[in-house]
Amino acid sequence: MIDKIRKEAKRILEEGIVDVVIGFEKGSIPLKSTPVFIEKPEDAEKLIWNKFCENNLARYLRRFKGKKVGIVANGCCSRAIVNLIIEGQVNRDDIYIIGTPCEGMLSRRKMLKDGKSEKNVDDSYLYINCKYCSHRNPVIYDYLVSEKIEEKPAQFPDVEEIEKLSPEERWTKFREEVNKCIRCYACREACPMCYCEVCFVDVNNPKWLEGGFAESDVEFWNLGRAFHLAGRCVDCGACERACPMEIKILNLTRKLNKDVKELYDYEAGLDIKQKPLLGEFRFEDKEEFIR
Amino acid sequence: MNKAFEPKIATFLCNWCSYAGADLAGVSRLQYPSYTRVIRVPCSGRINPFYIIRGLYEGLDGVWVSGCHPGDCHYQTGNYYARRRFSLIKNLLEFVGIEKERVQFSWVSASEGGKFADVAKKVSEDVKKVGPADKMIREKKLYD
Numbered sequence: 001m002i003d004k005i006r007k008e009a010k011r012i013l014e015e016g017i018v019d020v021v022i023g024f025e026k027g028s029i030p031l032k033s034t035p036v037f038i039e040k041p042e043d044a045e046k047l048i049w050n051k052f053c054e055n056n057l058a059r060y061l062r063r064f065k066g067k068k069v070g071i072v073a074n075g076c077c078s079r080a081i082v083n084l085i086i087e088g089q090v091n092r093d094d095i096y097i098i099g100t101p102c103e104g105m106l107s108r109r110k111m112l113k114d115g116k117s118e119k120n121v122d123d124s125y126l127y128i129n130c131k132y133c134s135h136r137n138p139v140i141y142d143y144l145v146s147e148k149i150e151e152k153p154a155q156f157p158d159v160e161e162i163e164k165l166s167p168e169e170r171w172t173k174f175r176e177e178v179n180k181c182i183r184c185y186a187c188r189e190a191c192p193m194c195y196c197e198v199c200f201v202d203v204n205n206p207k208w209l210e211g212g213f214a215e216s217d218v219e220f221w222n223l224g225r226a227f228h229l230a231g232r233c234v235d236c237g238a239c240e241r242a243c244p245m246e247i248k249i250l251n252l253t254r255k256l257n258k259d260v261k262e263l264y265d266y267e268a269g270l271d272i273k274q275k276p277l278l279g280e281f282r283f284e285d286k287e288e289f290i291r
Numbered sequence: 292m293n294k295a296f297e298p299k300i301a302t303f304l305c306n307w308c309s310y311a312g313a314d315l316a317g318v319s320r321l322q323y324p325s326y327t328r329v330i331r332v333p334c335s336g337r338i339n340p341f342y343i344i345r346g347l348y349e350g351l352d353g354v355w356v357s358g359c360h361p362g363d364c365h366y367q368t369g370n371y372y373a374r375r376r377f378s379l380i381k382n383l384l385e386f387v388g389i390e391k392e393r394v395q396f397s398w399v400s401a402s403e404g405g406k407f408a409d410v411a412k413k414v415s416e417d418v419k420k421v422g423p424a425d426k427m428i429r430e431k432k433l434y435d
Contacts (some may be wrong), residue, residue, distance in 0.1 A: 163386065171388025171426050200341070208341055209348075216348050216429040223344060223387065230379050255386045259379055281371035283361070289381055290374070291397035291410050 001100070002049050004145040005072055008098050010044040012070050018096050021070035022057045023047040031108045031118070035060065047072070049145075051106045051118070054127070056080055056238040058192035061090050068094050074102030076129075076236035078138035079269030080192035083232055086274055089195060099141025101149045104130030105237075109246070128158055129237040129250055139270050154267070156258040162251060174219075180245040181218040183211070187239035187249055188225065193232045200224055226252035231260050231277025234269050298352035298418040302327040302411075303342070305335045305370075308359035308400045315404030316411075323411040326418070327355065334358065336369030340380035343394055347427040353393045353418035357410070360398040370398070389426055392417035 009021045025036035025046045033052045037060070038044055049072065057071055058080035073081060078097060084090045104126040111117075111125055123131070134154035138144070162170060185201075188194045200208050201221055209220045226249070233253045240249045260266050263286055266277050304310040310331050316323065332338060335358025343354045356377065364370045377396050385391050395417070397410045 167385075167388045167390060169388070170386065174387040208345060214430055216427070219427070220344060220348060223383065224341060227340060227380060227383060230383075252383070252386075256379060256383060259382050263378060264375070278372065278375055281368065281375055283371070285371070285374055286378065287361070287374055289378060289396060291395065291413070 001146050002047070005049055005098055005100065006044045006047050008143050008145070009038060009047055009070060009072075010041045012096055013038065013041040013044060018068040018070035020064060020067060021047070021072070021098075022060050023072040023098075024049060024053045024055075024057075027052070031106075031111060049100055051104075052108060054105045054108070054238070054241045055190065056192045056234075056236040058084060059190065059238070061095065061192075062195055065090070066094075068096070070096040070098060072098045072100060073138050073141065074100050075133065075135040075137055075139070076102075076234045077192075078140050079135060079234040080236060081269075082140055082272055082274075083193060083234060083269035084195075085272050086269070086276060087232075092272065097138065097141045097143070099138035099144040101137045101144075101146055102130075103136065103149065104133060127237050127241070129235045129240075129254065132156065132158070133235070134267075135270075140272070154257075154261060156254055159251065159255045159258050162255075174251075175215070177247050177251065178218050178222040179215055180247050181213075181222060182245060183213065183218060183221060184244060186242040186244060190238040190242035191229070192234070192236065192238065193229055194225070200228070222247070222249070222252065225249075226256060229253055230256045231264075231266060232268050233257055296419060296423060298326050298415065298423070299350065300327045300353040300355055300414060300418055301346045301351050302329045303332050303335070303338050303354070303356045304329055304399075305337075305358040305365075306331055306333050307365040308363060309335075309357035309397075309407065311401035312357075312399040312403050312407040315401065316407040317404075319404045321404060321408040323408040324415040326415045327411055334364065334366055334369040335373040336364075336366070338373060338376075340376050343380060344384075344427075347389070347393065347424065348429045350424070350429070352424045353395065353414065355395045355397070355410075355414045357397045357399050357407075360400055363400060390421045392421045393424070 012018045021038040024033040027034040031052050035055050056077050058077050085092050106125045107127050132155040137148045209217045346354050358370045395414050399407045
């Protein structure tokens with residue numbers, strides 16, 4: 001699989017199909033792969049693919065506007081690319097997608113905590129969104145490095161568990177989680193869909209919230225970011241993995257994904273012809289909650 | 292002396308239907324509680340869900356949004372878009388533990404003065420029942 005990625009990356013660079021290939025190289029610390037930008041064909045040997053490629057590479061596409069870009073994309077990364085195309089941020093013709101079916105990424109933090117190595121690790125160390133992933137094959141690609149793997153239906157047992165709690169318990173849980181936040185905005189920087197030129201936290205007029213760590217402000221930030229991803233989140237989990245305080249951001253985004261799936265039978269980034277969820281409507285949309 | 296709890300409820304009314312409905316309720320001399328603070332907006336689609344979150348943080352006990360019935364929108368489709376946003380924000384706020392009574396939505400047309408008074412009564416009762424907001428409190432006011 002890695003050989004095929006390297007060969008294809010080398011070929012497209014040599015033939016001038018793309019100017020740069022975005023992929024992963026071996027990280028400088030154990031159990032970590034890090035994004036790399038390959039511009040020379042001979043550097044293609046650096047590319048790897050393993051169980052620790054936890055960033056979403058679609059994040060970097062907008063940096064190369066006007067250039068032809070090759071990108072190594074698994075399921076969630078390809079969905080993010082589709083979403084960026086739908087939202088007019090990148091051009092399909094400028095992107096060459098090397099599709100890699102993906103069986104999920106392993107949680108580095110959890111493995112280090114339990115003293116596990118690559119050799120004696122099992123599926124229970126998968127990230128939560130990888131565990132319940134419903135799109136493991138790239139939805140869009142120009143070259144596929146291996147056979148497609150079996151898809152599972154979307155499941156949200158983690159969200160359902162929280163929904164069963166009482167409102168008081170849910171509020172306590174939410175506050176416990178988000179009050180760890182130090183507002184470093186690593187989640188925003190890691191997210192492929194957070195590309196606003198001016199984020200709602202940085203806007204002065206209207207000033208939605210104050211800078212600083214007041215509880216109300218970190219709550220607003222987390223709620224607001226999650227809501228801005230409604231119908232756009234591809235459930236790649238890059239935000240949660242980037243969070244230095246280990247906040248369970250996915251609780252909120254996966255709740256919205258669940259609602260979007262149940263209410264509107266919609267999943268973000270599956271087809272270039274799709275319309276954004278909040279940019280369209282159906283006459284028969286549910287409205288039981290409206291008096 | 293204990294004063295009875297009087298909730299503050301921000302009420303966003305669309306200019307074309309619900310605001311006229313409220314007007315009709317007034318002209319018809321219908322009685323409804325005075326806890327609602329009316330804010331007139333061009334369309335229910337004009338309402339950014341952040342208004343609701345921000346309002347709750349600014350010390351409101353409830354938020355009520357009302358617009359035209361589906362199909363009646365002055366701008367043809369504004370309330371359809373709004374409907375999707377509202378159902379998602381309502382579910383999200385419920386998910387983090389905000390009581391569902393605090394955030395309410397309704398369709399009230401310009402001829403439904405009676406319905407406006409009824410919904411105003413129901414919303415006020417609901418919010419009164421759950422009591423003063425004890426979640427989503429801002430420690431420091433944004434603008435002093």
